[in-house]
Amino acid sequence: MRADIRVESLTHDYDAQVTALRGITTTVRQGERVAVIGPNGAGKTTLVQHFNGLARPTSGRVLVGGMDTAEHSISALAAEVGFVFQNPADQLHARTVAAEVRFGPRNLGHADDVVAAQVAAALAATGLTGLADAHPYHLAPAQRKLVAIASVLAMDTPVVVLDEPTTGQDAFALDVLSAVVEDLAGRGRTVIATTHDMDFCVENFDRVLLLTDGELIADGTPAEVFTDTDPQRLPQLFRLSGELGWGSRPTTVDEFVAGLAAGRAAAPPGCPVSLES
Ligand SMILES: Nc1ncnc2c1ncn2[C@@H]1O[C@H](COP(=O)(O)OP(=O)(O)OP(=O)(O)O)[C@@H](O)[C@H]1O
Numbered sequence: 001m002r003a004d005i006r007v008e009s010l011t012h013d014y015d016a017q018v019t020a021l022r023g024i025t026t027t028v029r030q031g032e033r034v035a036v037i038g039p040n041g042a043g044k045t046t047l048v049q050h051f052n053g054l055a056r057p058t059s060g061r062v063l064v065g066g067m068d069t070a071e072h073s074i075s076a077l078a079a080e081v082g083f084v085f086q087n088p089a090d091q092l093h094a095r096t097v098a099a100e101v102r103f104g105p106r107n108l109g110h111a112d113d114v115v116a117a118q119v120a121a122a123l124a125a126t127g128l129t130g131l132a133d134a135h136p137y138h139l140a141p142a143q144r145k146l147v148a149i150a151s152v153l154a155m156d157t158p159v160v161v162l163d164e165p166t167t168g169q170d171a172f173a174l175d176v177l178s179a180v181v182e183d184l185a186g187r188g189r190t191v192i193a194t195t196h197d198m199d200f201c202v203e204n205f206d207r208v209l210l211l212t213d214g215e216l217i218a219d220g221t222p223a224e225v226f227t228d229t230d231p232q233r234l235p236q237l238f239r240l241s242g243e244l245g246w247g248s249r250p251t252t253v254d255e256f257v258a259g260l261a262a263g264r265a266a267a268p269p270g271c272p273v274s275l276e277s
């Protein structure tokens, strides 16, 4: 299983007026956890839709595990890249949660017992086991999003793309999402998520791609990418460690608490907060 994603000089025009991506080049290696961030309309969805063929390059190339996505159907790419839509309504169509989650692995041609095990695992991972017989449209929007995630987890693809999984989610669902990311990464799967939630981003991802107006303007660790001096746009952990004058940037609550316990030396008074470590 090695499904590196190579993006080479990718440009995408929706029409003559709208260029959504402008010459993006990057590689996501198998097993990485990558967050894609940027303002509304930056091109995040358009970029990740290229990973499973939902969008096709206007120019440039996208290769998944060596396959040029322009030369393969969405169904062929679906075995490599599972894709959870920003809006679950674009994805859900079955009458029960279980049927929805079963659809993907069955479509990939897995044996019945394998399908059953994958469905059970995906429902458990998303906290939906007790709702297996519910109609997806009778669920709250946040739960529908979890159904969409479960239906992709059940396909057990090498790469999982989550387009805005955090939008509208409550604290319980955010915990579920963090556990899902952790579990996927622990099993060597690539996880790529677009998100506007900076705390979710730094706490769950090792690498951040920052898009603005169709351009990839930063690509690195959270500490490298969050160099913006506007404190309102920083993850809370970075704001706190910056205010405390720490030179390093904790990305989890545990790291932050360990830093406090270690009694890190504060920066000299009046020293501007810098995010360079
Ligand atoms: N189907 C479409 N037809 C025409 N233009 C589109 C289409 N989809 C997106 N766009 C435009 O392409 C640009 C990038 O959109 P995209 O949805 O990729 O951004 P995004 O970063 O995912 O935004 P958001 O944070 O709102 O989800 C925007 O200018 C958007 O209006």
Ligand SMILES: [Mg+2]
Pocket: 044, 045, 046, 086, 163, 164, 194
């Ligand atoms: Mg989007």
